[in-house]
Amino acid sequence: MNMENPLEPVGRAAVAASRELAALSPEEKADALRLMAAGVRGAAGRIIRENSLDMEEAEKNGRNAAFLDRLLLTPERVEHMACGMEQVAALPDPVGECIREWTRPNGLHIRQVRVPLGVIGFIYESRGTVTCDAASLCLKSGNAVILRGGRESLRTNRVLAAVLREALAESAVPADALQLLDSGSREEVKQLCELDSCLNVIIPRGGKGLIRTVMDYSRVPVLKHLDGVCHVYVDAAADLKMALNILDDAKTQRPGVCNAAETLLVDAAVAERFLPMAAERMRQRGVECRVCGRSMPFFGPEAVPASEEDWSTEYEDLILSVKVADGVRDAVEHINRYGSHHSDSIVTEDGKARDYFMGRVDSACVYHNCSTRFSDGEEFGFGAEIGIGTDKFHARGPMALRELTSYKYVIEGSGQVKDPSRMPDAVRSRPEEIS
């Protein structure tokens, strides 16, 4: 017999809450989300005070400016969090949606209906805003959630969870639908991953180290993306000015995010015209280029030769790898081999090249004549996102409310049995005769 997981009581409370939550009406859930938003708004002072204690400690621990900026809550950011929850409240409720329905020849009526997943474990790094995003998406989709935030934002998350649970206590949603693990111990992550008796899915959000840890320990499915090695391919038939802007936006508008481009592929037929333009623009933006042998002549002496490793590296920085491809086939092969199945774009005016690329590139999001930066729940119109999926199982691409649901089949009969001929009173009990 195994030792009991110390999180079992938390898990059981979440399961019980998830059962109640799954049966609530869309209005009851939206009301709860609005109460949560009001609660956060009303407790702004308290939240900011606790956050400032987290900030002090992080500064003492020598965290860098980018980290501190992500951790910091200001009155504007708290207001933004509250608005975000109100926006999620206003979205259509996915639960109960009839995905399809049909009637069988024997009269059985089958409906495929969307239902919540159940209990979600959400493990993330140091951002208070993520606490509110995750809470609102999970509850709106009818799921209980167990949150485990970064240790550096422990005080912030504690006060946020307390405020959100106080709001739930006034609503139809049971407060245990939202629980925070706040011991701050590393063991907690492992214990949550092993809580397969109560969890239906784990969603990690953060750096690769965190995601790998969750993948290694988890005994339930993991919704995640690990890498974002995204490509822009400039085809022979590209509008080169458009291509230049798309490359620029995809690489430099926010280089640290997963849907930023890491590699530029250029058809050999336009390399001579496009690469000097690209080299110049990247120079203006302060981007370091790591280039293949054939690209080298178009880049200045500052260009670095690309290594084999560069093609599969997510720089998350102002670095771009550049490769000349022999047409769309070669480009697609490169992307499927070195990419991370996240987001890839072709720039071309040629319908055949476009169709080949869109059909053959094995990624969650394939783009034609636009930036890869649009892989995002808000840009897709999903209102928010819980993450971006790069696996093929369950959900891919931006994941929001719908992706936090499963379905069940609801079958209505009028006495149908598989084999009526075996029934002693077969004549009376055949469905045709009943109705």
Added chain:
Amino acid sequence: MNMENPLEPVGRAAVAASRELAALSPEEKADALRLMAAGVRGAAGRIIRENSLDMEEAEKNGRNAAFLDRLLLTPERVEHMACGMEQVAALPDPVGECIREWTRPNGLHIRQVRVPLGVIGFIYESRGTVTCDAASLCLKSGNAVILRGGRESLRTNRVLAAVLREALAESAVPADALQLLDSGSREEVKQLCELDSCLNVIIPRGGKGLIRTVMDYSRVPVLKHLDGVCHVYVDAAADLKMALNILDDAKTQRPGVCNAAETLLVDAAVAERFLPMAAERMRQRGVECRVCGRSMPFFGPEAVPASEEDWSTEYEDLILSVKVADGVRDAVEHINRYGSHHSDSIVTEDGKARDYFMGRVDSACVYHNCSTRFSDGEEFGFGAEIGIGTDKFHARGPMALRELTSYKYVIEGSGQVKDPSRMPDAVRSRPEEIS
């Protein structure tokens, strides 16, 4: 550095084949399936000869009659296999289906399109017919498959795989889209489970031991059901004659299958009227009843008291556990606690009780006024099935072609970038201006 998995070459061949296969037209895949059917039909003599060698060995090894019957191929069964493949060939092709599409305010057009999963590992026990079912469902849905059948049907599976691959060689589908592991070693199952570099999903089909082994070793998602503890609940407002037939069919029509009922729940309000009828019918069918204290008076001296363990046991046999419930709430609680989230049925004429049950029972298939035995791909109209899912991730209930697919987002733009204001030639490159 890890030792290379000996199945890597098989896996890489499958990945390469899956890329080709994913791009084929519905006609090309349907043609291949028809060639496979013709191949099996033409090789019936050869198939039956090899099968008879498997049969001889199984008899020598003292396998029981049920096992031998499942292993046996007759001319009729071979013809049935060929017809099955032709039926799958005629089904609508799920790949390329547009699940939904919409246009964003910035002009981006987003389509969510169905794509194959990639490479499927299918691990099953000793039935040649399953080889053909799995091959046709996987290929039709655009997936390469690596088959690993039971060791007792090794010769049968070898000849079937050879015949199917010969047929593929004449088609547009690469022969390596279908590979059989035929070393017969136990290690092979573990190696296939660990082939996460090449597999997208593993589907085990067979006894609980096999499924547990796959779950323990697999590094990729597993599509499966483990238990089928299905319930029939007879509500206070049930048509009792209908309820009796549904119970009888669900329990006795084929007790060894996963969608057969294991537990009868009866509302206390009708226990006195229904249980004597149920006891009598079960006696006629030779069913052993294991009953709760409140049911005991209605069963003869041959009734066995149910233990706590009985409520969560899948008997796969002519055994039924029986419990009196205090209304639909109590019944639902029992099902969610002891059931396996597979298939559960309520018999009632009361719409409120029905809605409560259908909404609250947390199972893949919930039935009203019919037998649980309809949880089956053919009965649902899916043409065939690869299995029945009882998890909430990816697919639930009968799983067939659609459930063997994922999707991708295909986004069409006209030069859109996330932040046009940053573009040096912003005025010219804004999407509005291009068109």
